[in-house]
Amino acid sequence: MSAKNLRVVLARPLSSGVPSAEDFRLAEAPVPEPREGEFLVRHVYLSLDPYQRPAMAGRHGGGHGPLGAGDMPSAETVGQVVKSRHPAFPEGAWVRHFGGWQAFSVSDGTQAYLVDPRRAPLSAYLGVLGMPGLTAWASAVRLADVKAGQTVLVSAAAGPVGATFGQIAMQRGARAVGIAGSDEKCALVTGTYRFSACLNYKQPGFADALRAAAGEGFDVYHDNVGGPMLVDALKVLRNYGTVVLCGMMAEYNTAPEERSFCFPMALPVLKRAVLKGLVVYDFEPQRDAFFAEVAPWVASGAIRVAEDRAEGLALAGAHFGRLMRGENVGKALVVVGPE
Amino acid sequence: MSAKNLRVVLARPLSSGVPSAEDFRLAEAPVPEPREGEFLVRHVYLSLDPYQRPAMAGRHGGGHGPLGAGDMPSAETVGQVVKSRHPAFPEGAWVRHFGGWQAFSVSDGTQAYLVDPRRAPLSAYLGVLGMPGLTAWASAVRLADVKAGQTVLVSAAAGPVGATFGQIAMQRGARAVGIAGSDEKCALVTGTYRFSACLNYKQPGFADALRAAAGEGFDVYHDNVGGPMLVDALKVLRNYGTVVLCGMMAEYNTAPEERSFCFPMALPVLKRAVLKGLVVYDFEPQRDAFFAEVAPWVASGAIRVAEDRAEGLALAGAHFGRLMRGENVGKALVVVGPE
Numbered sequence: 001m002s003a004k005n006l007r008v009v010l011a012r013p014l015s016s017g018v019p020s021a022e023d024f025r026l027a028e029a030p031v032p033e034p035r036e037g038e039f040l041v042r043h044v045y046l047s048l049d050p051y052q053r054p055a056m057a058g059r060h061g062g063g064h065g066p067l068g069a070g071d072m073p074s075a076e077t078v079g080q081v082v083k084s085r086h087p088a089f090p091e092g093a094w095v096r097h098f099g100g101w102q103a104f105s106v107s108d109g110t111q112a113y114l115v116d117p118r119r120a121p122l123s124a125y126l127g128v129l130g131m132p133g134l135t136a137w138a139s140a141v142r143l144a145d146v147k148a149g150q151t152v153l154v155s156a157a158a159g160p161v162g163a164t165f166g167q168i169a170m171q172r173g174a175r176a177v178g179i180a181g182s183d184e185k186c187a188l189v190t191g192t193y194r195f196s197a198c199l200n201y202k203q204p205g206f207a208d209a210l211r212a213a214a215g216e217g218f219d220v221y222h223d224n225v226g227g228p229m230l231v232d233a234l235k236v237l238r239n240y241g242t243v244v245l246c247g248m249m250a251e252y253n254t255a256p257e258e259r260s261f262c263f264p265m266a267l268p269v270l271k272r273a274v275l276k277g278l279v280v281y282d283f284e285p286q287r288d289a290f291f292a293e294v295a296p297w298v299a300s301g302a303i304r305v306a307e308d309r310a311e312g313l314a315l316a317g318a319h320f321g322r323l324m325r326g327e328n329v330g331k332a333l334v335v336v337g338p339e
Numbered sequence: 340m341s342a343k344n345l346r347v348v349l350a351r352p353l354s355s356g357v358p359s360a361e362d363f364r365l366a367e368a369p370v371p372e373p374r375e376g377e378f379l380v381r382h383v384y385l386s387l388d389p390y391q392r393p394a395m396a397g398r399h400g401g402g403h404g405p406l407g408a409g410d411m412p413s414a415e416t417v418g419q420v421v422k423s424r425h426p427a428f429p430e431g432a433w434v435r436h437f438g439g440w441q442a443f444s445v446s447d448g449t450q451a452y453l454v455d456p457r458r459a460p461l462s463a464y465l466g467v468l469g470m471p472g473l474t475a476w477a478s479a480v481r482l483a484d485v486k487a488g489q490t491v492l493v494s495a496a497a498g499p500v501g502a503t504f505g506q507i508a509m510q511r512g513a514r515a516v517g518i519a520g521s522d523e524k525c526a527l528v529t530g531t532y533r534f535s536a537c538l539n540y541k542q543p544g545f546a547d548a549l550r551a552a553a554g555e556g557f558d559v560y561h562d563n564v565g566g567p568m569l570v571d572a573l574k575v576l577r578n579y580g581t582v583v584l585c586g587m588m589a590e591y592n593t594a595p596e597e598r599s600f601c602f603p604m605a606l607p608v609l610k611r612a613v614l615k616g617l618v619v620y621d622f623e624p625q626r627d628a629f630f631a632e633v634a635p636w637v638a639s640g641a642i643r644v645a646e647d648r649a650e651g652l653a654l655a656g657a658h659f660g661r662l663m664r665g666e667n668v669g670k671a672l673v674v675v676g677p678e
Contacts, residue, residue, distance in 0.1 A: 226604050245608045263602045265565050269584045269616035277608035 005031045007102035008316045009072045014056045018324050024317030027070070032106040039084040040106050043099050044339055046313070047076040047126035048320050048332040050247060073101050076131060077336070078115060078122050089114070096125045101316055103336055113287075120298055122339060127331040128298055128305040129291065131280055132160035136222075137290045138283040139244040140168040143276045144220045148173025151215065153233055156224035156247065158185035160305050160331040163193050165222045167303040168294070170194070174220075177213050179229065181326045188329060192304050201229065210236055222246060234267045241271065246278045306330030344370045346441035347655045348411045353395045357663050363656030366409070371445040378423040379445050382438050383678055385652070386415040386465035387659050387671040389586060412440050415470060416675070417454060417461050428453070435464050440655055442675055452626075459637055461678060466670040467637055467644040468630065470619055471499035475561075476629045477622040478583040479507040482615045483559045487512025490554065492572055495563035495586065497524035499644050499670040502532050504561045506642040507633070509533070513559075516552050518568065520665045527668060531643050540568065549575055561585060573606045580610065585617040645669030 011025045034040045052073055058066030067073065077099030084091045086109055097112035099105035115125045127133060140146045152169045154162040157178025166176035166189075178189040178198040186198035199209050210232060217238025223230050224247035237243065268275055283290070297303040308328040310319035316334045323332045350364045373379045391412055397405035406412065416438030423430045425448055436451035438444035454464045466472060479485045491508045493501045496517025505515035505528075517528040517537040525537035538548050549571060556577025562569050563586035576582065607614055622629070636642040647667040649658035655673045662671045 230604065245604060248605050248608070263604055265569065265584060265602055266587050268614065269587070269618065272616045272618055272621060273614075274616075275607065275612075275614040277611045277613075279608065279611055282611060 003031050003104075004028045005102055005104045006313050007072050007100070008313055009070050009101075010056065010067050012069050013066055014053075015066060016057065018321065019053070019056075019317070020321040021318035024320075026314060027072075029102075031104045034083055034085050034106050036085050038106050038108050039081050039086045039089040039095075040104060041077070041079040041095055041097065041099055042082045043077040043079040043103055043105065043336040045078045045123045045126055046099070046101060046316065046334040046336050047130065048316070048323050048334060049075070049132070050323065052320070053324055054248075074098055075101055076126055077105070078125050079105075079336075094122065096130065101313065103313065117339075119295060123307060123331075123333055124298060124305075126333060127160040127307065128164050128303060129295060130160075132331065133164045133294055133305075134283055134287060134290050135161050135246060135278065135280040136164035136168055137294055138280060138286070139222050139246060139278055140165050140172070140220075141293070142283065142286070143244050143278055144222070144242045146172050146174045146220055150174040150219035151177065152220040152222065153177050153179070153214075153218040153236070154222040154224065155179045155229055155233070157189045157193070157195065157198060158306075158329060159224065161247065162222070162224055163189070163305045163330075164294075164303065166195050167193055167297075169220075171297060171302060177218070179210075179233075182329075185329055188306055192306055201232075207232060217241060220244070231264065231267065234271055234273060237271050237273055239272050241273055243268070243273055243275045244278050245275055308332050310334045312336075342370050342443075343367045344441055344443045345652050346411050346439070347652055348409050348440075349395065349406050351408050352405055353392075354405060355396065357660065358392070358395075358656070359660040360657035363659070365653060366411075368441075370443045373422055373424050373445050375424050377445050377447050378420050378425045378428040378434075379443060380416070380418040380434055380436065380438055381421045382416040382418040382442055382444065382675040384417045384462045384465055385438070385440060385655065385673040385675050386469065387655070387662050387673065388414070388471070389662065391659070392663055393587075413437055414440055415465055416444070417464050418444075418675075433461065435469065440652065442652065456678075458634060462646060462670075462672055463637060463644075465672060466499040466646065467503050467642060468634060469499075471670065472503045472633055472644075473622055473626060473629050474500050474585060474617065474619040475503035475507055476633055477619060477625070478561050478585060478617055479504050479511070479559075480632070481622065481625070482583050482617055483561070483581045485511050485513045485559055489513040489558035490516065491559040491561065492516050492518070492553075492557040492575070493561040493563065494518045494568055494572070496528045496532070496534065496537060497645075497668055498563065500586065501561070501563055502528070502644045502669075503633075503642065505534050506532055506636075508559070510636060510641060516557070518549075518572075521668075524668055527645055531645055540571075546571060556580065559583070570603065570606065573610055573612060576610050576612055578611050580612055582607070582612055582614045583617050584614055647671050649673045651675075 007027050008024050009027045056067050078096050081089050081093045094115050096115050097107050146169045152174050154165045156162045158180045169176050176195045178195045180186050186200050189195045189198035197213050214236035221233040221243045223245050226248040308330040322328050346366050347363050348366045395406050417435050420428050420432045433454050435454050436446050485508045491513050493504045495501045497519045508515050515534045517534045519525050525539050528534045528537035536552050553575035560572040560582045562584050565587040647669040661667050
């Protein structure tokens with residue numbers, strides 16, 4: 001191939017602060033050549049997710065150190081195999097793997113699996129049927145075991161994890177209440193996602209509205225953000241309620257030594273709460289069970305997740321900045337090339 | 340009765356700081372007269388426990404506000420009924436109730452129950468068979484469900500909750516490791532209580548010693564202290580391990596606005612930990628099951644808890660100060676009168 005491989009790299013190290021477009025730049029490299037046991041993928045969609053922020057700073061569970069200027073962030077991609085020397089991933093096959101912020105990548109099959117565009121839209125494999133969906137399913141089904149008649153609360157409810165968590169809970173007969181950062185997001189949560197209620201935490205009176213929505217107290221809180229909102233949510237949890245600790249959006253942009261928030265550990269004791277840490281990678285072996293349960297709901301429209309797309313890799317940095325400022329509405333994606 | 344009722348009251352409000360003898364003073368009042376449905380108890384033992392500290396400052400789950408100068412602290416007592424107008428608590432009966440820091444009290448039976456000095460020493464009803472023992476049992480048996488082959492870690496291991504927790508875990512086939520604040524306490528933990536190991540957290544090299552004792556990681560940590568030691572313990576917890584959040588000794592002497600410790604909530608997520616808040620009052624309805632399981636172990640000597648006694652109410656304040664400075668070795672008691 002004579003084509004160039006367009007990629008997005010860091011313009012400077014990002015130890016702390018909210019990234020913006022200027023923190024990234026475009027770069028070119030030769031399209032790589034697959035060796036025996038490898039295959040080349042042309043990316044169609046690139047997933048932007050909050051966890052990529054601490055990874056850029058080297059703050060994540062196991063893995064590489066901080067990225068420097070010129071380094072490319074890792075990310076999930078969906079794309080098509082265009083050249084293959086790997087029997088399980090033939091030319092023409094569609095594949096989800098960690099292709100990174102670029103147009104092409106070579107894989108040896110590690111953390112890669114085939115996806116079927118006839119069973120669901122390709123981009124869904126990065127959202128409701130991808131890692132965000134698996135996260136939500138692991139929380140609602142495996143860790144919290146949401147039951148009919150319960151009321152669940154979820155933060156970042158307009159995003160793909162929160163949206164899927166609430167809708168799976170509703171499929172199990174629970175009532176879902178969301179928290180989001182704008183009235184536009186809340187309209188999505190109660191409209192498209194059909195939650196019972198959504199509270200804009202930036203509105204005055206949020207704490208009172210949350211207490212009112214809690215009734216006798218929430219049975220389950222899925223925590224996507226950490227920080228002070230975890231305290232707000234614990235205050236309206238019923239005694240013996242469950243909290244799934246999952247996302248730490250409130251801490252992703254700051255180095256540990258800059259964090260001023262102090263969690264009052266006496267609060268979960270007084271609430272007799274059960275707090276469970278969730279790391280989605282643990283549930284990879286259960287991906288088939290997840291897919292078998294959730295894919296039919298997606299196909300039937302029982303579960304919906306809105307997308308917020310940017311067209312072209314040149315916009316990836318700016319789009320990631322919007323995500324980290326909470327300005328996206330729905331699952332953040334970059335369209336890298338045509339289906 | 341013409342006798343005077345000796346009591347210990349606060350000399351000044353205790354909003355923050357470690358109490359000492361000068362913060363308390365003796366006072367006298369008439370011995371109260373039981374009315375219909377009440378009984379008068381002559382106290383023999385008075386229990387001193389860490390939870391009494393936040394209660395003095397009004398920082399506890401539900402109950403009275405801060406105590407002022409002249410107010411008497413609440414506490415569990417064991418004593419004998421000396422005058423009764425209550426059919427369930429006849430004269431001569433032995434009773435445990437919340438009699439407070441004084442020589443006599445009147446009760447209407449609220450939170451009171453009869454104890455049998457033939458089944459266990461009277462003072463045990465304030466320790467291994469009292470609220471500390473119930474706390475340890477609820478943690479090991481009900482919340483953590485300790486299993487044979489596991490390794491458990493407990494802080495404040497020389498105290499009655501830690502000692503009983505570790506020994507119940509050992510009765511269930513687990514290996515127990517304790518943390519305590521002096522070599523003398525650790526000698527008690529490995530000697531009298533027969534834990535596999537005890538680490539003095541005030542010794543240099545504590546973190547390394549804890550890592551070495553952890554092996555593949557602790558399955559369960561019973562947390563009596565909160566604060567930085569909870570972080571140390573989480574670091575050596577195995578993935579998917581359980582933490583029972585119970586005591587907050589590290590925070591009992593400080594007002595919330597004075598606390599400088601910030602708990603890193605990302606740590607339990609990375610550990611996939613399950614954190615469970617324990618409030619012992621929830622387990623009062625299971626007191627019979629607790630007693631049936633633990634009393635035989637106490638009678639046979641399979642479970643032992645050392646006592647640290649002060650003779651006479653005049654020493655109660657000083658003894659409480661020793662407890663809050665961690666200078667007691669074993670269950671802190673005041674001998675109020677003869678058996």
